[in-house]
Amino acid sequence: MGDLKLPDPFEDEIYDRPLLCDRCGKMLKYMGIGEYKCEACGYTQYDAYGLVRNYVERNPGVNVLKVEKVTGVSRKVINGMVKAGKLDIKAGSMKLAEEMHD
Numbered sequence: 561m562g563d564l565k566l567p568d569p570f571e572d573e574i575y576d577r578p579l580l581c582d583r584c585g586k587m588l589k590y591m592g593i594g595e596y597k598c599e600a601c602g603y604t605q606y607d608a609y610g611l612v613r614n615y616v617e618r619n620p621g622v623n624v625l626k627v628e629k630v631t632g633v634s635r636k637v638i639n640g641m642v643k644a645g646k647l648d649i650k651a652g653s654m655k656l657a658e659e660m661h662d
């Protein structure tokens with residue numbers, strides 16, 4: 561624990577944090593904004609927030625249902641991220657997601 565630790569505004573909510581590298585099994589290092597990197601092999605992994613964030617960044621204006629389907633992260637968790645101001649999903653598409661069943 562000798563590393564200089566920067567305050568992370570998202571630290572209070574880390575979703576499904578991966579601890580070990582999927583590729584080589586070594587410890588992952590947290591890089592910030594939901595991203596983790598294996599220092600042994602360079603493999604990058606994401607927690608739920610990282611997955612959702614990446615997808616939303618590549619697909620601006622996407623709605624929550626689509627994000628849930630693609631990332632496998634539940635809508636409830638995604639909604640929480642949106643409410644916390646972590647994701648740029650339009651309020652309108654949130655509403656659309658809620659009303660889609662009728």
Ligand SMILES: [Zn+2]
Pocket residue numbers: 581582583584585586598599600601602603
């Ligand atoms: Zn690795």
